[in-house]
Amino acid sequence: MNQLGHLKQFRSSVPRKRSMGRRKIEMKTIDxxxxxxxxxxxxxxxxxxxxxxxxxxxxxxxxxxxxxxxxxxxxxxxxNVNSILDKFLVQNFLPEENVPKIMEESVQGTKNSQVVKHEIMTELLSKVGVEKKRGKALDQQREEETLLGGEWWQGPIEDLDLPKLNHLMLSIHGFIELAMAKANMLTLGTKNGCK
CATH class of the missing domain: 3.40.1810.10 (Transcription factor, MADS-box)
Known part of the structure; x- marks a missing residue:
């Protein structure tokens, strides 16, 4: 018997250790x-x-x-990360007058660009917090109005007082922003070739 034959015979006589294989991992924090x-x-x-x-x-x-x-x-x-973040911020959050400044700093690749991005992200996070609070207040107001008898927005607009008109305008603006964000998301998905 040659060496290869001895090796095969030796391997077949040694019991194999069984691995646990792939198994489903429970999604919880690992302690x-x-x-x-x-x-x-x-x-x-x-x-x-x-x-x-x-x-x-x-x-x-x-x-x-x-x-x-x-x-x-x-x-x-x-x-690369910077070009995509700049594109995202420019398309979704930055006012038009800030666009040339941000793009110029990004091209230079300075630390100032990173500081500006951090400031923008901080500002956006604070706006998100404010909007969440406003949303909770609006939800509570909506619940109270429903309990008091009504969907006031279904009545004639002439019957609305100033706070209700302001509320209606904010709701319309919020709806428009959501519709624009959804349209942008769908447009970006179509441009990138993925759904």
Whole structure:
């Protein structure tokens, strides 16, 4: 018998250790810190790989920002993070007069651009907080008005007092903003070739 034959015979006589294979992971926070760190690192790489595949297959521009427990930031972007973030901020949140300034700073790649982005994100987060509070107040007001007998907005507009007119105008503006955001999202999805 040659060496290869002995090796095959030896392998067949040694019992194989069975692995646990792939199994479903329960979605909850991992308690043990070392295991949590390893899982974060592996899944971060997997997430970035999937984003890369999405951009390659669909021609989509992709950006991912991850903040670890320790506060470290990991990012992935195709073609690059800064260009996509600038595009997103310009299209969705920045007033027209700020567009040339932000684009110029982005091209220069200075730290000032990062500071401006941070300021914009901070401002946006504060606006989101204000809007959430306003939404809760409007929900409460709507509940109270329903209990008092009515959907006042269904009546003639001439019967509305100033607070109700203001409320109606805010609601209409909110609806228009939501419709525009949805239209933008659908337009971007169509441009990128993905649904």
């Amino acid at each position: 043990k810190e070392p295991a949590r760190l390893v899982t974060f690192a592996k899944r971060r790489v997997g997430l970035f790989n999937k984003a890369n595949e999405l951009s390659t297959l669909c021609g989509a521009e992709v950006v991912i920002l991850l903040f670890s427990e320790s506060g470290k930031v990991y990012s992935f972007g195709h073609p």
